[in-house]
Amino acid sequence: MNRRTFVSSALAATGVALLSNPVRLFAQTGAPRFKLGYGPHPGMFKAHAPGGILDEIKFAADQGFTGWEDNGIAGRPAAEQEAIGQTLKDRGMQMGVFVAHASFDEPTFAVAKPEYREKVLASIRNAVDVAKRCGAKWFTVVPGSVDQQSDKTEKWNRYGGPRLAEGYQTANVIALLRECSAILEPHGLVMVLEPLNWYRDHGGVFLQRSDQAYALCKAVNSPSCKILFDIYHQQITEGNLIPNIDRCWDEIAYFQAGDNPGRKEPGTGEINYRNVFRHIHRKGFTGVVGMEHGNAKPGKKGEEAVIRAYREADGF
Known part of the structure; x- marks a missing residue:
């Protein structure tokens, strides 16, 4: 499951073990909130909630979830965006990220073309309106692809011009991110930059690594430009998750989860999510951890498995 697909899908008070009473968990309301x-x-x-998004939000709240994520909310009608925001507010939940700008195949940030700049800034202005309607604070920006060389020559790219050296590409990215930040700062909104892996999902994107994202945020030097640390992507790209989280900590505003391999719920792959979640909880993280993954199994049983997986990973 990749980003393109996403853009275009209790424990009782007595301490009874989760697996001993699954019926009560999924039938009850007011389950203990996750840490x-x-x-x-x-x-x-x-x-479990076939009535649509608002019913899903209510079901999630009843199971103890306090965040919600909707990558594609910018494409929903304004009235629906407002209804989602109000439902989250009523249930005491935080709205997580949506995708404000995500280019995977064009160097929209790395190459300083007027048409790219206008496209990016228009999407940021639109994101401000969407965020206000749904109560969001953060939204995702994927800063395009690298300026790739063509198959014909190393000197010319596939967009009809000379391929830029890496330093110039980075300078262009920083300059445009500063323009985006200037739009967002008066509204107190935050674009979060997401490094994506080249090895399985998004070969050719400009932003790949946590240290690269950290350097960009330091160069932009704005409270409106931070890091989205997607644990799934960074496990594939670089591993060493907890040390890299620590090194980037002052620029991280948002996390996303998904196990690897498979990009399903925690416990289906190799990542020790209980340790990772415990670490960021102890460091004081109070934002949203987006569950940007699929369900390993279909239907109600698969949904119940997702909830159990998060209870297990949250049980530190």
Whole structure:
């Protein structure tokens, strides 16, 4: 499951073990809240809440989730955006990220073309309006692809011009991010830059690594430009998760989760999510951890498995 797909899907007070009473967990309302603000997304609980997004939000809240994530909310009608925001507010939940700008195949930030700049800034202005309607604070920006060389020559790119050296590309990215930040700062909104892996999902994107994202944020030097640390992507790209989280900590505003391999719920792959979640909780993280992954199994049983997985990972 990649970003393109996403853009275009209790424990009782007595301490009874989760697996001993699954029926009560999924039937009850007011389950204990999770320690971290995990954020499901539309479609994750559709079998339990077939009435649509608002019903899914209510179901998620009843299971103890305090976040919500909807990458594609910018494409929904304004009235629906407002309804989602109000429902989250009523349930005491935080709205997580949506995608404000995500270019995977064009160097929209790395190459300083007027048409790229206008496209990016228009998407940021639109994101301000969307964020106000749905109550969001953060939204995702993927700063395009690298300026790639063509198959014909190393000197010319596939966009009809000379391929830029890496330093010039980075300077262009920083300059445009500063323009975006200037739009966002008066509104107190934050674009979060997401490094994506080249090895499985997004070969050719400009931003790949946590240290690269950290350097960009330091260069932009704005409270409106921070890091989205997607644990799934960074496990593939660089591993060494907890040390890299620590090194980037002062620029991280948002996390996303998904196990590897498979990009399903925690416990289906190799990442020790209980340790990672415990670490960021102890460091004081109070934002949203977006559940940007699929369900390993279909239907109600698969949805119940997702909830159990997060109870297990949150049980530190």
